[in-house]
Amino acid sequence: MRVGELMAATGATVRALRYYEAAGLVVPGREPNGYRVYEPVAVRQVERIRALTGLGLSVEQTRPFVECLAGGGDEADECPAALAGYRRAIVDLDERIARLTEQRDGLRASLVKATARMATHRGIGRESLRRTDPATLRGEPMPGSVLAATDGRRPRLDRLGDGRTIVFVYPMTGRPDGDMPDGWDTIPGARGCTAEACDFRDRLGELREAGVARVFGLSAQSRAYQREVVHRLRLPYAMLADPRLTVADALGLPTFEAGGMTLYQRLTLVVAGGLIEHVFHPIGEPARHVTQVLEWLAGRTGNVSARPGSRG
Template sequence: MQISEVARRTGVTTKALRYYEGLGLLEPRRLSNGYRDYDEGHLRLVAEIRDLAATGIAIRDAMPFVDCIAQGHEHGDDCVSSLVAYRDNIAEIDRAIGVLQERRARLIDRLEKSASRTFTKEKTMTDHTRLPDNLPVPTDDGAAAHLPGVVLPELSLPTSDGRRVQLSQLDVGRTVIYLYPLTGRPDADLPDGWDSIPGARGCTSEACDFRDHYDDLHAEGVTAVWGLSSQDTAYQAEVVDRLRLPFAMISDENFELERALGLPTFSADGQPRLYRRLTLVVRDGSIEHVFYPIFPPNTHAQQVLDWLRANPAK
C-alpha cells in the first residue's frame, strides 16, 4: 500500500511516516517507480510507535520495540532490550525530576529576591505555576453546547507578537485556541476570592502545559496553538516571554469573539467581565470540538492531545 493509505489507516501524517523511516523504524519496499510500498506489518509498527509515544517514550527510542516485533514477537516489549529501554526512560525521568526540582527552587529564590527590589514585599509571592489544593470544580452549565460546527467569524484581533490574526482565515487543518480568564504575575495579586471561583485559577499552569506539549500537538497534526484572553497585548507579551511560550496570545479586550459566538464569561473583584476557560479545536475554519468546562487546567493540554489521538484527522 502507498504512504497515503498508511497515513489514512493509522491517523499519522505522511510527514511523520517519513520521519519514522529516516530514523530507521520503518523500511518500506521500493517499487520500480520509486514509490514506497507498505504492508500490514508496517501498520503494526506504526501502532507500536504511537503507543510508546503516548507513554512519553521518544520516537527515537522506539527501536528496541520495533526490532522486537520484527523478530516475530507478539508484543514490542517481549524482549529484554525493550525492558532495558523502559528502565532507562524511568531513570531519565527520575533524573529530570531531581534537576527540575532543584532548578525550580533556585528560580523561585531568585525571582523573589529580584521582585523584592522593585516593590514592597508584604507576603510570600504567589506561585502561579502550582495549583492550590481543594479548588472548586466547575460544572457544565451548557454555555458552550452550541459551539461545535459553528464557523469562526470575520474577526481580526491583535496578537502578543505585534501581528493580527484573521480568525476566519486560520491555517488549513486543525488549530487549537484555548481561552482563559487572566494570567497572574509574580509581582501582582490575583482578584480577591479568585480561588473560590470554579475554573478561574490555573491560567499560568495551563499555558505551561500547552508549552510542554507543543511539539506533541504538532506531531498530531495541529498547525497552530493560540491562547486568547481579554488582557492587552503588552501584558500577554510579558507572559509569553516569562514562561518561554512557543506560541503567541490573541488579545480580545472588547470581547468581540464573545459577542460573535455567544461565549461564556464571568466577573471577579475588579474585573467586570472575563472569559471562562474553554478550548476550541478549529478545523478548516469551523469549530470541530469544544472542551468545556476544563479541570484541572494544569493537565488540559494532555487532555487535548489524547482527544486528537483518539480522533485523527482524515
C-alpha cells in the first residue's frame, strides 16, 4: 500500500510515518519510480505505536512490540521482549510519579511557608483579619491604599472622586480552564463571584441613574488574573487587585482560607467623600445583590460630594 492508504487506515500523519521510518520501526519498500510501498502489517504496527505512545511510552519504547508483529506474531505483546517493555515502562512511570509527587509536596510546603511569612510581615495573624464586624465600619474613613486597577490606573481609596462609589469585595473568580480550590462549593458565601460581577455589569446603568458615580470590584487576585476576567466577561468597570490584603489589614475586613490562599469574604462598601457610608454584609445572593444596593440607594436623596482635598 502507498503512503496515503496507510494514513487513511491508521490516522497517522506523513510526518509521523517519516519519523517511524527514520527510527527503523516501520520501513517501507520502494517501487521502481521511487514511491514508498508498505506491507499490510504496517497498519497494525502503526496502530500499535500510536496506542502505546498514547499510554505514555516513547516511540523508541514501542520497538519490541513492532518487531513482534514484524516477526509474524498475532499480537504485538505476545513476545517476551514486549512483556519486558511493559515492565520497564511501568517502572519508569512509577519513578516519574514519585518525582512529581515529591515536587508537588515541596510546592505545597513552600506555599504554606510563604503564606505564613506574608501574614507575619503584615504584623497580624489570621484571626486579627477577622476581628472587625463590617457593620461597625459605617462612618469610618477609607484607607489611603493605592491599588492597581485593570484599566491601568492606580486609584487611592480615600480619594476616589465626587459622588458615591460602590466597591464590591469578593473572594475570587474562576476561569473556564481552571479548577477552584478543593471544597469551594461547601464554603459559605464563596460561590457566585462571576454572577455578581455580571450583575453589576448588566445593571450599571441603573446604578448610575441612582446616583452612583463609579463601581469597582476588589479581590486578593492579581491584576493580570483580573484583567482576563474583565476581558472575558466584558466588564465596563475596573477591578482592583489587592494580593497583599492591604485593605483587610487597614479595615479589619473578614477573610477566609481556601486552597492555601487568604481570600476576602464577600461584602460591599458604599463610599462617599472618602468615608464608608454603608456596608452590605453578609451577602446571601450574589447574583441579585445589585437589587439590594438599588433598594438602599432609593432611600437616599441629594448629591454626595467628596470631602475637601479629594480627587478622582
